[in-house]
Amino acid sequence: MFDVKVRNAVPPAGDRREEALIRVSGLRKSYDGASMILDGVNLAVSPGERVALIGSNGCGKSTLLKCLIGLHDISGGTVRTLGETFDRAPNAGQRASLRQKTGFVFQKHCLVRRRTVLSNVVHGLLGGKGSWRGFSHATALPEWRQRARDALSEVSLADKAMSRAEALSGGQQQRVAIARALVRRPQLLIADEPAASLDPVSGRKVMDLFVRLCRQHGITLVFTSHDMDHTAEFATRVVALKRGGVLFDKPAGAVQSADLEATFDGVA
Numbered sequence: 001m002f003d004v005k006v007r008n009a010v011p012p013a014g015d016r017r018e019e020a021l022i023r024v025s026g027l028r029k030s031y032d033g034a035s036m037i038l039d040g041v042n043l044a045v046s047p048g049e050r051v052a053l054i055g056s057n058g059c060g061k062s063t064l065l066k067c068l069i070g071l072h073d074i075s076g077g078t079v080r081t082l083g084e085t086f087d088r089a090p091n092a093g094q095r096a097s098l099r100q101k102t103g104f105v106f107q108k109h110c111l112v113r114r115r116t117v118l119s120n121v122v123h124g125l126l127g128g129k130g131s132w133r134g135f136s137h138a139t140a141l142p143e144w145r146q147r148a149r150d151a152l153s154e155v156s157l158a159d160k161a162m163s164r165a166e167a168l169s170g171g172q173q174q175r176v177a178i179a180r181a182l183v184r185r186p187q188l189l190i191a192d193e194p195a196a197s198l199d200p201v202s203g204r205k206v207m208d209l210f211v212r213l214c215r216q217h218g219i220t221l222v223f224t225s226h227d228m229d230h231t232a233e234f235a236t237r238v239v240a241l242k243r244g245g246v247l248f249d250k251p252a253g254a255v256q257s258a259d260l261e262a263t264f265d266g267v268a
């Protein structure tokens with residue numbers, strides 16, 4: 001039986017991957033100041049890797065993704081992402097830099113339903129800062145519109161540019177969300193269960209698309225998934241979280257069924 005006490009037995013992040021794009025050391029995160037959701041996570045991600053975070057519901061995967069990019073304050077340890085180092089929360093300049101260099105795709109794609117697909121993608125260029133009031137693709141700079149159209153072509157949705165987002169299927173909307181994340185030409189793509197709301201065929205297509213675009217543009221991908229076929233096929237590395245720490249951190253091809261049994265034994 002796999003002994004979960006070996007959590008964090010992976011070498012500390014500082015021991016490897018000197019040029020890591022993400023380096024997390026002793027990360028702790030509590031929402032209420034009492035219970036630690038993350039309690040000493042060490043992780044290093046090199047450029048070009050595709051890292052899958054796995055673990056039971058509630059183990060802290062989404063929390064970790066948000067801590068990596070400064071969307072949540074952290075309670076202890078340090079995070080360095082894309083050259084920005086912070087130990088509680090990134091400052092305003094770091095936040096802006098991270099927003100600029102990172103793309104996010106979440107399970108709920110968070111498109112503005114009544115706006116056009118093109119407007120949704122152009123809005124991605126504002127890096128989450130822009131208000132929607134008075135905004136549309138028509139008011140955007142021509143070069144921004146072109147970049148958005150290029151991003152839509154990459155996800156094979158150029159013909160839907162002028163459709164309202166709400167008129168697209170779930171799989172198509174997720175592809176729009178990917179285009180919106182890519183339009184900023186990020187170095188890092190963070191995706192929280194990007195295929196979870198999709199049927200098996202659409203989910204596989206979305207994951208295929210991620211991998212193709214990440215390879216093509218040299219983007220590093222960190223994603224969460226409950227689909228172990230996806231993690232085996234689309235990730236280069238799998239990191240399992242349990243009891244607030246890293247249970248294992250392995251090349252995707254080295255993950256054994258015993259590892260998964262230990263990860264999903266009913267304890268988050």
Ligand SMILES: Nc1ncnc2c1ncn2[C@@H]1O[C@H](COP(=O)(O)OP(=O)(O)OP(=O)(O)O)[C@@H](O)[C@H]1O
Pocket residue numbers: 031037055056057058059060061062063064
């Ligand atoms: N904003 C928040 N405020 C307070 N507690 C939170 C918040 N977000 C998450 N939590 C708690 O933190 C724990 C980890 O949640 P998180 O969403 O990170 O888990 P997860 O591994 O992503 O789970 P799932 O597989 O269900 O998506 C849970 O107990 C959750 O209730």
Ligand SMILES: [Mg+2]
Pocket residue numbers: 061062063192224
């Ligand atoms: Mg989650």
